[in-house]
Every structure is written in structure tokens, then in C-alpha cells.
Amino acid sequence: MPSSPSPVNSAVPLARTAAAAFTALPPEVLELGALFEAAGHELALVGGPVRDAFLGRAINDLDFATSALPDDSQRLLARWGDAHWDQGKDFGTIGARRGDVVVEVTTYRTEAYEIGSRKPVVTYGDSLLGDLTRRDFTVNAMAVRLPSLTFVDPHDGMRDLAEHVLRTPVSAEQSFDDDPLRIMRAARFSAQLGFDVAPEVMAAMTAMASRLEIVSAERVRDELVKLLLSPRPRRGLELLVYTGVAAVVLPELAQLQETVDEHGRHKDVYEHTLTVLDQAVALETGPDGAVPGPDLVLRLAAVMHDVGKPATRRFEAGGGVSFHHHELVGARLTSKRLKALRFDKHTTADVARLVELHLRFHGYGDGAWTDSAVRRYVTDAGDLLERLHRLTRADCTTRNRRKAMRLAAAYDDLEERIAALREAEELAAIRPELDGGQIMEILGIGPGPVIGQAYRFLLDLRMEHGPVGQDAARAALLSWWAARQDG
Structure with a gap:
């Protein structure tokens, strides 16, 4: 040889x-x-x-x-x-x-x-x-x-x-003691360059992970962002988790390992999360596409989408396992973590919203959604719709090929329905047929909380029935107002 x-x-x-x-x-x-x-x-x-x-x-x-x-x-x-x-x-x-x-x-x-x-x-x-x-x-x-x-x-x-190896010029312990942020940089450069970390460097990362507690949240955040935007973010995250560094800087990811079930009653949530990240990265687009990569919001949402599972895991009678409302718990945990890392408000809100919405599609599996439900899906996602499409598709990691094909076909159908409704109804800008000024004029009242309530009533009407025209909206508003007066 x-x-x-x-x-x-x-x-x-x-x-x-x-x-x-x-x-x-x-x-x-x-x-x-x-x-x-x-x-x-x-x-x-x-x-x-x-x-x-x-x-x-x-x-x-x-x-x-x-x-x-x-x-x-x-x-x-x-x-x-x-x-x-x-x-x-x-x-x-x-x-x-x-x-x-x-x-x-x-x-x-x-x-x-x-x-x-x-x-x-x-x-x-x-x-x-x-x-x-x-x-x-x-x-x-x-x-x-x-x-x-x-x-x-x-x-x-x-x-x-x-x-293709990362070593320190002096002993890793001395290097990390001088600047603990280098612990994060080891994972970041591994993700960016595809390099291995020398055994002695990995050992020092493990032994000194707690030193990162003295580093400002902003500096930790910046290294995490660079890692996530790298060509191989999974590689860097795996190193953080393996060395115990994630338990300090991103504990929600590390805690996903707690859901590993030796009895095989549900999938490995930690490995699933890393696969979702890989698949989300693969679904990013070029510069002129809907979600140009690398996209920080999509990648963060992929990492955080199941962080609510450890807190919501329940073993059911008959041997099953449930994670009821883990998307809501996960959204709260995501918001809390990103705020602690000093992410800006817009990024924090967007990532938490994607985590909250990532399960919504699964009610569509049998294709039974009404046009109203499709409108609400689009409206609730807002500017995040294209990212939500990709996060939802990436969240399918089943090895059952038939099931995977069925889910993909169902989502294809949903996207086609969204496109059709958008073309027919300007779906991205759904508003009631009557604005606040018209509502006040029709009801003969001035500004106040009632105008907001009336507006929401008309928005629900628009969601449920699509465009109905101003005459029908006016009649429905007057009926709503009369019912309130009688009440």
C-alpha cells in the first residue's frame, strides 16, 4: 500500500x-x-x-x-x-x-x-x-x-x-485561561474550516468550559453566530455539546440529550435536531432566492425548534411518549435564551415565532384544511412564511420513505394552495374590507376600544370567507353591532 x-x-x-x-x-x-x-x-x-x-x-x-x-x-x-x-x-x-x-x-x-x-x-x-x-x-x-x-x-x-488540525501555540490550558472565548473559537473554526480539534485542545475545552461564564454574553453570541453561519454548523455544535461547552452557552441544546430513550419509544431528539439543521441549510437558496443562505434566523430556529421537549415529555399508558405543547414551551425557552445572549429583538422574535409555528402544518396531513385555515397559516407566519416552509420540510427526518413522501406531497399541496389563494386574494396583505375610519362612520361612534374589536371581527370574517365585498362587510358589521347593543 x-x-x-x-x-x-x-x-x-x-x-x-x-x-x-x-x-x-x-x-x-x-x-x-x-x-x-x-x-x-x-x-x-x-x-x-x-x-x-x-x-x-x-x-x-x-x-x-x-x-x-x-x-x-x-x-x-x-x-x-x-x-x-x-x-x-x-x-x-x-x-x-x-x-x-x-x-x-x-x-x-x-x-x-x-x-x-x-x-x-x-x-x-x-x-x-x-x-x-x-x-x-x-x-x-x-x-x-x-x-x-x-x-x-x-x-x-x-x-x-x-x-487540518487546530492546536494552540502554548498549552491549551494557558491559552484558554488567557482568553476563555478561544474555547468557542475552537468550535467556530472547526465549523468554518472543517478541521479537527487536537485531543489536548478538546480536553482543555471540557475542563475549562465554565471559564466562559466570565465572558460577556455579546462576545459569546458573536462566536455562536459565526459558527452557525459557517459551512458546517453541525460540526461546531457537536463539539460544543461533546465537550460540555454547550451546557454553559446553549444549555437548551445540551439538554436535548436527556430525551434519549434506551427503550426506543421515540426518536433521539438531539440527533434529530442536528439532522433538521443539516436539512434546513440544504434548503437555503442562492442570493436571489426566497431564503438566501446562510440564514441565521432559519438556522437558529432549526437548532431550537424542539428545545421544549425535555420539559414536556410524558410517558403515556401503553408505552407511548408525548410532548404536548412543546412548541409553545420551546418558543418561550428560545426567547429567553436569545435575550440572555443579547440577540436583537427582531431576531429573537422571529426565531421564537418559527419555533412556535413549526408544528402547525401537521394538522394539514390529510389535506383537510379549509381556505380559512390556509389564510390563517399565511397570516400568522407573515414575513416568516418562506422560512417556515423550509423549517417544516427540514423537520421531516423519518426513515420511513413512504411516510416521508406522503408528508412532502402534503406540503407541496399546501404551498400550491397558498400560491393559488395568493394570486386570487393578495393573501400576503389580508385586511378587512373596511378600515377604521369607515367603521366609525358606519357605526356613528368615535375612536375607542370598540373600533379595534370591530376591526378584528371583520378580519375574522375575511379569514373565514375570503373577499366578501364592502356591502357584505357593512351588513355583517351592522349585525355584529346590533347583537352587541342587544346584549
């Missing part, structure tokens, strides 16, 4: 790819390196751009490390660029733009958390090697000195890149 390629041999194509990328850097970048060098400072391209050059990926972010202090960087960037900004100056970072080239230059630094603090303390370093040693993973601890284009790799990052 042929032997496996050695790390050295497998790294050769990577080095060739990177060399081509580095020599193709914009001339403005080399000019910037020469400017810093002439001023007596070091400047190096670092981190993600170097890693991506080896992987043959487009270099979108130009991040540099320098020996210059922020004030010196700012003066030099002001000379080099058309514009510059200092919003990140407290963290040693100055940004600038020259034409289409945007750069960020950060003074050599280290970050560490003080006891009880949720914000890292930034201190400046004195060398490129020291700066690289303090970075999260070896594949992000490579640099290219400018303007000489000298490659610097003190921790064998290119070897780990060739082996």
Missing part, C-alpha cells in the same frame, strides 16, 4: 498557493510596509489573511501587527491613506483606507482576563514572535513580514494547516 503523505510533502502545495497570493498583494500594502520600516517599525500581515492565503481562499481582511504604538501607527496611516479611524485605539488598533484597500494595524499585544472581569485587559507586547505566541491557534499564528514578504511560522502552523 502507498504510504500516507508526510506533513512536509502535503504542505508544499499550500506553500505554493500562499506564495502566489502574497506576491499578488496590492502594491499599496507593500508601500505601507516600506513606510513603517522607514520609520523604524516592524509591520507584518498576520492571522486569518495568512491562513486563508495558504488555503487558496480570497484574502478579504488585511490585518497587520506592528511594533509601533497606536499613536505612531495613526500618524503613519494618516500619511498613507485617504482616510483613517481610531475606534479600536483602546485595543491598539488603527484602521485606514487607500482607494479600495482597507487595513487594520494593531500594536503587538496580549490579552488576559482579571479575576471577576468580563472584559479582557490589553497590554502591548514587544515582538512579533511574542504576539504570535499569544494567538489562539497555530494556524492563526503565522505572519508575513513587510515589505520583505518573509514568512514567519514559529509554531508550525503550516504543518497543522496541512493536517
